[in-house]
Amino acid sequence: MSLINPADPIEVQNEKLLRIAESLMRHVEHNSAQSGEAYAQFERAALLEKRVRERTLELERTLNLLHESNAQLARANDETEAARRNLADAIETVSEGFALFDGNDLLVMCNSRFCRDFRDTVRDLRPGLAFEDYVDRVSRSRYLSLPEGTSAEAWARDRMRKHNDRRVLFNVRHGQDRWLQVSEHRTANSGTVILQTDVTDIIRLERQERLKLKDKQTRMIRATLDHLDQGVCIFDETARLVAWNEKIGTLLNLPVRRLHLGASFEGLNGLLEPEFHFASDGAREGFRHWAEQSGRRGPISFELTRDVGTVLQVFGRGMPDGGFLFSCTDVTAEREAARRLTEVNEMLEQRVMERTLELEDALSAAERANASKSRFVAAASHDLLQPLSAAKLFISSLADRMGNDGDRAVLGKAESALTSAEQLIDALLDISKLESDALKFDIRPVALREIIGPLRDEMEVLAARKGLKLRMIDSGLTVESDPSYLRRVVQNLVANAIRYTDAGRVVVGIRRRGGAARIEVWDTGPGIAEEDQSTIFEEFKRLDTRASSNDGLGLGLAIVERACARLGHPLGLWSEPGRGSCFMVSLPVVGGAVPSRPTVAGPARPSGLAQAGLIVLLVENDPQLRRAITVLMESWGVNVIEAEDAASALDLLQDLEITPDALLLDYQLGAGMTGTQLFGEITTRLGRLPCAIVSADRSEALREACAALQIELLAKPVDRHRLGRFFDAVVRGTLAAE
Structure with missing residues (x-):
């Protein structure tokens, strides 16, 4: 229980505490018998006095802080009021109507020019007015001129939709043909600033300039239409004539009194019936229907023919406002020129056809001659390669037996000359192939x-x-x-x-x-x-x-x-x-790499003694070449079994009952059998044997056939070094087998 009331002021509490202390002191002095208890009470009184003193100091500091805060608050209020007065004075000097709404869309302040033209709403413009209420009052103002067909509620809804944008700019009509431009912007704290600017003078000036420009454009359009070489008519959305040029009257043979402002399209179209003819019976009705329809029209084009032979090209197009125009062009000269050009084209086509047939005959003859030349070159090349091959082999075998260097030099020159002839034949054959259309790569x-x-x-x-x-x-x-x-x-x-x-x-x-x-x-x-x-x-x-x-x-x-x-x-x-x-x-370049095929390197020259004892079946239908190859192989110590064709070769093998070590077969053997076919027949009878095909045929088909059979292909004229490498490979294969 407290001795003092905490609700009392500090001075009262201090006075009570002093009286309590004095009473306790008197009590202690008059009650000496109870000195111990009195002393204890004294101590408590002294402690209580100390606490009261501390509390008093704290209260005094609190009062000082409160007085200082009140002073600062008063200064801040003064500054705020001064700033508000300055802001009000500033916005009052703005020539436009100004209003500021806070982030909650409540009116903060506005100047006297804001909504001044809407006098029945000024009395409601007080701080705290909601933006929606402001819009509602303006929409119902009797000074607002609403667009035709727009109610106050619809205008208010549209105004609120615009308020959702960060920047808004639009014009409002009020009073007797006066205009306000309303500009609305968002502030950084989501507030809204509205400016109302009187733009009546600007709009009236623009209207005057637009009328001047329209009048100027009308004169320019009139001058342009009169300058055109085409006849032009322009009709409004009710099919009434609004513009034309003199050329249209000349082309359509219309009297001047008929071409006047407001003339109907139907009346003008009726004047064309006796004299002009449409391309088809439905064209006239189609043109009338096109002109009478409402809304946007697509383009239309047709021709009119006059009794005197005049041809007019008519082109019509709709306009955005629902009207339409059509133009007429005299194309009589063009049609006459086109008719004459058609006749000339027909005559030229006839001549071109005749010339084409002649060229086709000449081309066929040239193709036949070219094919004949290619066949001749191929056949002649093959026939020339046979004796060349024999001559080279004879010279090669003779050179191996010559001991005199001078004789060898002469034979070398002869072989070089034969090699040049071989190169010439190969080149001619390549040229012939490349010029042939039948060449396949x-x-x-x-x-x-x-x-x-x-x-x-x-x-x-x-x-x-x-x-x-x-x-x-x-x-x-x-x-x-x-x-x-x-x-x-x-x-x-x-x-x-x-x-x-x-x-x-x-x-x-x-x-x-x-x-x-x-x-x-x-x-x-x-x-x-x-x-x-x-x-x-x-x-x-x-x-x-x-x-x-x-x-x-x-x-x-x-x-x-x-x-x-x-x-x-x-x-x-x-x-x-x-x-x-x-x-x-x-x-x-292609993406993947192609694995290279392993090649077997052979000696540059035949080894001679290493090939001694080989038995080779030679089948060649040319006697000279067969003899030359035989002489060359025998000079290397090779035993040769000769045959002229496939039948005699098979009979010879059967009679001798011998299996040769290798086969050397000409590709073109005659009698319906090729060298590859003979190889297959011998393989069936004796098993697989090393084989080389000799041929002047350089076609890709033969190379692929030999590659598929895994046999060697030696081109004519036969190269003695390649032939020697073939026999060396046979010897290595035989030794490996042993």
Whole structure:
């Protein structure tokens, strides 16, 4: 229980505490018998006095803080009121109507110009007014001019929808043709600022300018219509004439009194019936229906024919406001010209047809002649290769027996001359094939290393003979081409570079260019002048007139150009006289690599003694070639069993009862059997034996057939080195079997 009332003021509490202390002191002094208890009460009174003093100090500090806070609050109120007065004064100076709504869409303040033109709403504009109520009062104001067909409620709903946007700008009409532009913006604290600007003068000025412009445009349209070479009529949405030019009256033969403002379309259309004819009976009704329909019209076009022969082209189109226009053009001259042109075209077509038939006959004759030439070249090449092959083999076998160097040199020159003749026949055969429409390419992925590698071994010998350095850089790229023709192209380019380079080097490399690989053959030869760079691709054209036939026949680059053109491989050339040349062939690169086929390297010359004792069945229908091959093989110690055709070969094997070590068969044996068929028959009787087919046929079909049978193919004229390598392979196979 407290001795004082806490609700009393501090002064009262202090006065009570002092009286209590004095009473306790008197009590202690008069009651000496109870001194101990009195002393205890004194201590309590002293402690109580200390606490009262501390409480008094705390209360005094609290009062000081309260007085200071009240002072600061008073200063802040004064500053706020001053800022509010300044803001009110500032917005009052704004020439436009101004209003500020807070984030809760309640009116904070506005100036006297805000809604001044809506006098029946001014009395309701007080702080705290909701934005929706403000819109409702304006929508019901008798000074607001609502758009035609729009109610106050609809206007208020549209105004509230606009209020949802961060920026709003629109015009409001009020009073007697006066306009306010209302601009509404959001503040950073989601409040809303509204500005009302009187734009009456601006709108009236724009209206005057629009009327002036419209009048000017009308004069310009009139001048434009009169300037047109076409007749033009423009009708409004009620099909009444609103604009026209003089040309329309001339073309349609309409009297001037009929062409006046407001003339009906139906009346003008009726004037055309006696004199003009539509292309069809339904065209006139279709035109009338098109003009009378409401809404947007699509384009319409037709022709009118006049009795005097005049032809008019009529084109009509609808306009956005529901009206339409149509124009008339006199196309009589064009139609007459078209008629005459048709007659001329028919006459020319007849002549072209006759000429085409003549050209077809000439083309057929040329194709027959070309086919005959191709057959003749193929047959002549085959017939020429037979004696050439025999001659080369006879010379080769004779050279092995000659001990005199001079005689060997003479035989070497003879063999070189025969080799040149063989190259000429091969080139002619290639040219004939490339010019034939029946040529079929074997387009497939080809690994470039399979082309570069074998050619390097072949061309290094030619380069070494001339003292040139040949460098052929391998590539891991795989391209899409015909492998045999691609090899021939690269071979001809490298051989051509070696042939015409006297000193220096020849470099063959491949550059990757996106999805293409470019084979480049560089040389340090004499170079080619720009005016001669197209000539070198012609047949039998050589820039070095001193070169002999052994230095080239002038067909290599012609074959390269034709092969690249038929294969679709772009062929390029860079050359500078005195510096050298570069021939480039671009090929498409394919994604996957093609595994290279293993090649078996054989000796450059037959080993002779290693082949002694072999028994070989030779079947060749040409006696001279058969004898030449026999003499050559016998010089190597090979035992030869000769036969002229397949039947005699089979009978001979049956009579001798011997199994040869190898077979050397001509492909074209006659009597309805080929070399590959004979190989199959011998395999059936004696089992599989090493076999080589000898043929002048260089077709892809024969190569594929031999590859499928896994037998060797030797081209005529027979190369003694390739024949020797074949026998060496037979010997190695025999020894391995033993």
